[in-house]
Amino acid sequence: MDRATHGVVAEELQAARRSREPIPPLSRSHPGLTVDDAYAIQLAQVRAWTEEGQPVQGHKVGLTSAAMQRQLGVDQPDYGHLMGGMFHLEGLPIPLDAFISPKVEPEIAFVLKRPLSGPGVNAAQALSAVDYVLPAIEIIDSRIRDWKIGLVDTVADNASSGGVVLGSRPVPVGAVDLRLAGCVLSRRGMVVGTGAGGAVLGSPLNALVWLANTVGRLGVTLAAGHVVLPGSVCAAVPVAAGDCVTATFGGLGSVTARFVRDQAHEQEDA
Numbered sequence: 001m002d003r004a005t006h007g008v009v010a011e012e013l014q015a016a017r018r019s020r021e022p023i024p025p026l027s028r029s030h031p032g033l034t035v036d037d038a039y040a041i042q043l044a045q046v047r048a049w050t051e052e053g054q055p056v057q058g059h060k061v062g063l064t065s066a067a068m069q070r071q072l073g074v075d076q077p078d079y080g081h082l083m084g085g086m087f088h089l090e091g092l093p094i095p096l097d098a099f100i101s102p103k104v105e106p107e108i109a110f111v112l113k114r115p116l117s118g119p120g121v122n123a124a125q126a127l128s129a130v131d132y133v134l135p136a137i138e139i140i141d142s143r144i145r146d147w148k149i150g151l152v153d154t155v156a157d158n159a160s161s162g163g164v165v166l167g168s169r170p171v172p173v174g175a176v177d178l179r180l181a182g183c184v185l186s187r188r189g190m191v192v193g194t195g196a197g198g199a200v201l202g203s204p205l206n207a208l209v210w211l212a213n214t215v216g217r218l219g220v221t222l223a224a225g226h227v228v229l230p231g232s233v234c235a236a237v238p239v240a241a242g243d244c245v246t247a248t249f250g251g252l253g254s255v256t257a258r259f260v261r262d263q264a265h266e267q268e269d270a
Helices: 003-019 035-051 066-072 123-129 151-156 204-216 263-269
Strands: 056-062 078-083 093-095 103-112 130-140 161-166 182-187 190-196 227-229 244-249 253-260
Touching (some): 003 035, 035 078, 056 204, 078 161, 103 204, 103 244, 123 204, 130 244, 130 253, 161 227, 161 253
Parallel strands (some): 056 227, 093 253
Antiparallel strands (some): 103 130, 103 227, 182 244, 244 253
């Protein structure tokens, strides 16, 4: 697939994002699509967002659980970009009209205090680059109809990124064992998921190391101040209007996301 075709597919995904009308799986509509093609399509969208004034403010790692890797038939994670417009403030209403079929995932977010550049990054170097960690809720979404995704579909679709809500209590990375940090995810006061940091490649730190080395081979440096979402500690949970979702992590505190129909309805209800 050539660069012009990458641009065409990127625009298909962008159009789906704008219209909230999902498209068929790319693996079906574009036979022969490779993982390299999919990352090129992702980057075409990143360039477009950047030109629109949305800077890259971090990265996310996906497919970090053994179950998801088995489901998609892969043996390693994937990654996507976190753009400026994807960040939502904790507790403030998040309009669902920005998404197609959103789900939430609880994660332990890293915030970097200095650049991290691979290849060759080890765990000690990754830890030394981290400023602090935060509880986080990632909002995932798919521009592919009915979430019928394979690896190339989710990679091209920016790793199914939708948004992120960060907690407001920074915790030094050495103050908690990331592997053992347990999480309870609740929706409307009911527990809908549980997990621990060890579900993420054995430790969220391993996901950070993998990301730094993977993008480093492409000449990309993880920048100071950027956020890295290493992967969910439990299965994703769908959300709907009126849902209030809280992720509570042992040693890290909690973070809450509140979803409404759209901003206009929220103002009318007030």
